[in-house]
Amino acid sequence: xxxxxxxxxxxxxxxxxxxxxxxxxxxxxxxxxxxxxxxxxxxxxxxxxxxxxxxxxxxxxxxxxxxxxxxxxxxxxxxxxxxxxxxxxxxxxxxxxxxxxxxxxxxxxxxxxxxxxxxxxxxxxxxxxxxxxxxxxxxxxxxxxxxxxxxxxxxxxxxxxxxxxxxxxxxxxxxxxxxxxxxxxxxxxxxxxxxxxxxxxxxxxxxxxxxxxxxxxxxxxxxxxxxxxxxxxxxxxxxxxxxxxxxxxxxxxxxxxxxxxxxxxxxxxxxxxxxxxxxxxxxxxxxxxxxx
Amino acid sequence: xxxxxxxxxxxxxxxxxxxxxxxxxxxxxxxxxxxxxxxxxxxxxxxxxxxxxxxxxxxxxxxxxxxxxxxxxxxxxxxxxxxxxxxxxxxxxxxxxxxxxxxxxxxxxxxxxxxxxxxxxxxxxxxxxxxxxxxxxxxxxxxxxxxxxxxxxxxxxxxxxxxxxxxxxxxxxxxxxxxxxxxxxxxxxxxxxxxxxxxxxxxxxxxxxxxxxxxxxxxxxxxxxxxxxxxxxxxxxxxxxxxxxxxxxxxxxxxxxxxxxxxxxxxxxxxxxxxxxxxxxxxxxxxxxxxxxxxxxxxxxxxxxxxxxxxxxxxxxxxxxxxxxxxxxxxxxx
Numbered sequence: 205x206x207x208x209x210x211x212x213x214x215x216x217x218x219x220x221x222x223x224x225x226x227x228x229x230x231x232x233x234x235x236x237x238x239x240x241x242x243x244x245x246x247x248x249x250x251x252x253x254x255x256x257x258x259x260x261x262x263x264x265x266x267x268x269x270x271x272x273x274x275x276x277x278x279x280x281x282x283x284x285x286x287x288x289x290x291x292x293x294x295x296x297x298x299x300x301x302x303x304x305x306x307x308x309x310x311x312x313x314x315x316x317x318x319x320x321x322x323x324x325x326x327x328x329x330x331x332x333x334x335x336x337x338x339x340x341x342x343x344x345x346x347x348x349x350x351x352x353x354x355x356x357x358x359x360x361x362x363x364x365x366x367x368x369x370x371x372x373x374x375x376x377x378x379x380x381x382x383x384x385x386x387x388x389x390x391x392x393x394x395x396x397x398x399x400x401x402x403x404x405x406x407x408x409x410x411x412x413x414x415x416x417x418x419x420x421x422x423x424x425x426x427x428x429x430x431x432x433x434x435x436x437x438x439x440x441x442x443x444x445x446x447x448x449x450x451x452x453x454x455x456x457x458x459x460x461x462x463x464x465x466x467x468x469x470x471x472x473x474x475x476x477x478x479x480x481x482x483x484x485x486x487x488x489x490x491x492x493x494x495x496x
Numbered sequence: 497x498x499x500x501x502x503x504x505x506x507x508x509x510x511x512x513x514x515x516x517x518x519x520x521x522x523x524x525x526x527x528x529x530x531x532x533x534x535x536x537x538x539x540x541x542x543x544x545x546x547x548x549x550x551x552x553x554x555x556x557x558x559x560x561x562x563x564x565x566x567x568x569x570x571x572x573x574x575x576x577x578x579x580x581x582x583x584x585x586x587x588x589x590x591x592x593x594x595x596x597x598x599x600x601x602x603x604x605x606x607x608x609x610x611x612x613x614x615x616x617x618x619x620x621x622x623x624x625x626x627x628x629x630x631x632x633x634x635x636x637x638x639x640x641x642x643x644x645x646x647x648x649x650x651x652x653x654x655x656x657x658x659x660x661x662x663x664x665x666x667x668x669x670x671x672x673x674x675x676x677x678x679x680x681x682x683x684x685x686x687x688x689x690x691x692x693x694x695x696x697x698x699x700x701x702x703x704x705x706x707x708x709x710x711x712x713x714x715x716x717x718x719x720x721x722x723x724x725x726x727x728x729x730x731x732x733x734x735x736x737x738x739x740x741x742x743x744x745x746x747x748x749x750x751x752x753x754x755x756x757x758x759x760x761x762x763x764x765x766x767x768x769x770x771x772x773x774x775x776x777x778x779x780x781x782x783x784x785x786x787x788x789x790x791x792x793x794x795x796x797x798x799x800x801x802x803x804x805x806x807x808x809x810x811x812x813x814x815x816x817x818x819x820x821x822x823x824x825x826x827x828x829x830x
Contacts, residue, residue, distance in 0.1 A: 395548050396581035400595035400642070401569035410594070414585040 240264070240469035247463045256466075263470035272454055277478065280450040283367055284431045284482075288424055290371040295378030295423065296416065300408075302379070303386045313383075320376040324436040331369045332358065332441050362446035369437050374430075378423045385419035386412065425486055432479050451475050498524040498559065498649045498682035500545060505554035507540055507706075514540055515706040517554065522650075522684060522699075527676050530686045531693040531729070532703035538686045539654055541703070545684065546575050546652050558649060569598075574643035575652040578659065580635045582627040582642075588614075589623040592641045599646075613641040616675075633664045640675070650682035657692065669695060690730055694718070702726050724826045727752045733782055733795045735820070742790050748821035748829055755782065755795040757818035760802060765811030769794065771804050785810055 206214075240263055242256035250256060267273060302313060319327065335342050336357035344354035357365040389412065397407045433452050442448045444457060455475060459468030500522040507515040514537050522528045530538040543549040545556060547568035555564050563571050574595075582591050592613055596606045614620045617637040627635055636656060643651055653672070657665045673696050676683050687693055693700050694714045702709040702717065702725070710722045714730075721727035727735050735752045743751045759765075760783075769788035774781055781802050785794045796812055804810055821829040 390579060390581060392577045392579050392581035393583060395568075396575065396577055396642075397583075397594070398548070399546060399568045399573070399575050400646075401598035402594075403569075406598065411583060414583075417585070 236469045236472050238469075239465050240473050242466050244465040244469075245463060246465065259466070263466045264473075267458070267467055267470045267474065272449060273474075275447070276449050276451045276454040279363065279447060280432065280452070280478070282363065283370070283434065283450060284428060286364075286367040287370045287374060287431055288427060290367065291374045291378040291427065292420060292423065294371075294375055295382050296413075298375070298379045299382035299386050300412075302383050316379055317376045319373055320380075322373070324373060324434075325440055327373055328369055328437040328440045331365075331372070336365060358441050359446055362442050362448045366434075366437055366441060366448055369441070370431065370434060373437075374427055377427070381419050381423050382416060385416050389415050425483075428482060428486060429479075432475075432482070451478065499557075500650060500682065500684070501557040501560075502545070503555040503557065505544060505556065506552045507537075507544055507549065508552045513552075513706070515544070518706070518708060520701065520708065520711070522682060525680050525682055527673075527683045527685065527696060527698040528701060529693040529697035529699070530684065530701050530703055531688065531690055532709075533729070534688055536703045537706035538688075538703050540706075542575075542652050542654055542684060542686045546573055547571050548575075572646075572649040573652055574646050574648035574650075575654065576636075576639045576643050576656045578655045580627075580639040580656075580659075582635055582638055584627050587624050587626055588619060588630070588638050588641075591627065591638055592619075592645055595642060595646045609645045610641075613645045616644070616678075617641050632660050633668060636660065636668055637671075640672070644675075644679070648681065650684060653683065653685040655686055655688070657687070658689075665692075672696065691732060694730070700730075702729060720828065721752075721820060722828050724750055724752070724822050727820055727822070733797075736791060736794045738790045740790075743821075746819060746821050749824040750822040750826070752820040752822065753814045753818060755797040757815045758794075758796045758812045759815065760796060760798045760804075761811045761813055763811055765813045767794075767812045767814070769810055769812070771806055771808045771810050774804065774806065776801065783810060785812075 239256075241258060241260060243259045243262075244250050244256050298316065302309070302316065306312070322330075333341070338344050338354050338356040338359075341354075341357075343357065347354045355361060393411055393415075394407055397411050402410060434450065435452050435456065438444055438448050438450065438453050439456075444453045449457070451471070452475065455468050455471040458464050458471055462468075502518060502520045504517045504519060505515065506513060506517050518541075530541060532538050540549060544551050547563070547566065551564060555562055557563060558566075558571055558573070583594065586594065589610055592610045593606050596609060601609075610623070611620070614623055617640060619634070619637055619641060622630060622634060622638075627638065630638065639656070656672075657668050660668060669692060672683075672685075676696075685692075685696065697714055699711065700714055700717055701711050704725055709729075710717060710726045712720075717726060717730045721730060721735075724737060728737060731754055733755050735754045736758070737750055737752045739750050743749055758767075767788055767790060769785035772784040772786050772793065774783050778801070780800065781798045783796045783798065783802075783804065785796060786792075788794050796810070798804075823829050
């Protein structure tokens with residue numbers, strides 16, 4: 205099929221997209237690297253036009269020695285891990301539930317997917333003001349109805365609250381991917397296991413779960429990529445207070461609140477390194493599932 | 497052990513009754529084949545025996561015990577599925593061991609039984625492979641291995657050879673038959689291929705639309721088909737069925753003659769026709785014949801290589817003693 209002419213034509217036509225993508229990725233990356241080695245404080249009059257002072261690894265040292273660095277890494281990992289755990293467990297349960305024949309299946313499936321279409325800012329605001337508000341929130345009313353003291357969610361259980369919000373957003377994604385995987389399971393395998401004497405839970409453990417391994421891998425990989433850069437949910441709920449400052453949020457504060465672009469850029473490079481470490485770990489742990 | 501009895505069993509899916517009341521006894525150690533065209537309910541019947549489908553009314557007894565409401569795992573039956581249904585993430589060893597692990601046997605016993613099954617089925621070299629790395633025939637054998645380690649009261653086969661190529665199918669057919677001779681366990685085998693049914697069965701059950709048309713040994717079905725359906729279904733190529741004047745000569749509504757019971761003669765045969773397609777198999781030749789005035793097309797077998805070409809006129813004489821007669825209701829007239 206691919207003649208010499210068609211191949212060069214393909215290259216020619218794909219070139220704009222490749223150049224654009226490379227540009228969009230490489231230019232900011234190189235600029236971040238450059239800024240991270242300079243003193244760049246716009247409020248003190250530093251600007252690219254006047255030339256930036258080269259400071260070597262000073263920004264990296266400062267970012268690392270800051271008292272908020274390691275807690276932010278920990279917060280990031282707890283948040284990513286928590287959301288992954290919740291979305292996977294509930295996602296598998298929901299997928300199994302949605303796979304059962306029932307009345308109104310189509311409508312239910314659309315309802316399940318719905319949270320995914322809501323913008324992160326909007327859903328975080330809805331959770332904050334409608335559900336979690338300690339005075340007027342639905343949870344507060346519910347707690348009071350049962351005679352309990354309403355919880356000030358975003359203060360007293362801030363990280364868990366954000367994990368809850370983010371899980372709510374990402375559960376549809378996990379459910380959807382796991383549902384398609386469950387639907388591809390050969391029903392004869394389950395019947396064979398049934399005849400082999402495996403009761404429901406063992407069928408789930410020995411047949412369904414291994415079958416889902418690949419889908420779980422995909423969910424973990426894709427979600428991790430997006431969860432590492434969670435921002436809007438923190439910004440509109442706690443603003444990084446009460447132990448919800450992730451690495452992403454710390455970088456934001458360094459650049460925007462402290463107006464220290466050099467320091468923030470160094471943090472950005474650390475974030476890239478962290479993301480890659482996590483990615484390598486994930487690939488090592490779950491990668492063997494992908495080439496089965 | 498291994499006797500299966502169906503008493504007035506019916507099965508309905510919603511309002512549609514796929515199996516009207518049905519009685520059948522499968523004797524211990526017998527190789528029984530359910531055969532019939534697609535959608536005749538033979539697989540459903542097997543799944544009813546296995547317990548994978550609930551029967552609507554009636555009773556199933558296994559070894560004299562009522563098994564109607566017994567869960568599949570407790571019926572002591574093992575099933576080999578059409579898709580083999582091997583567990584793709586487990587090695588062959590683990591696949592075969594799975595029913596034993598579920599039965600909580602100790603590890604030494606599991607190893608012993610798996611090794612024995614593997615040696616019976618020539619799978620010893622493949623025990624550590626995954627099903628994905630095996631050929632179709634090997635997968636088939638793993639599926640059988642998973643069934644035999646349990647020492648079941650009976651084996652159930654659901655069209656196990658339909659995914660294999662023709663040569664392999666003949667080989668596996670022999671292997672399953674040999675396995676049956678060696679184990680002497682009851683086997684119930686579902687197929688739409690009447691050749692498989694004829695070659696393997698001790699007893700054939702011919703089904704159509706959920707109704708048993710005839711039960712008998714392969715040769716009983718071949719020599720004395722009880723109705724036109726069985727007559728047309730058993731035997732390859734199909735029996736020639738004729739109605740009208742020719743049938744009336746024999747005091748019947750329909751008569752049937754197998755292709756191998758019609759002799760091709762040089763001239764002056766009882767019937768004449770034009771040769772259509774000739775299928776040369778070397779040992780014999782099948783002629784498809786048109787314009788006989790008896791049936792739309794007829795099939796005739798000639799021994800060896802007969803030199804007749806497309807468009808030639810062919811003369812034939814049926815062997816009178818081999819003509820099957822059927823009444824207007826389709827039933828056999830003796």
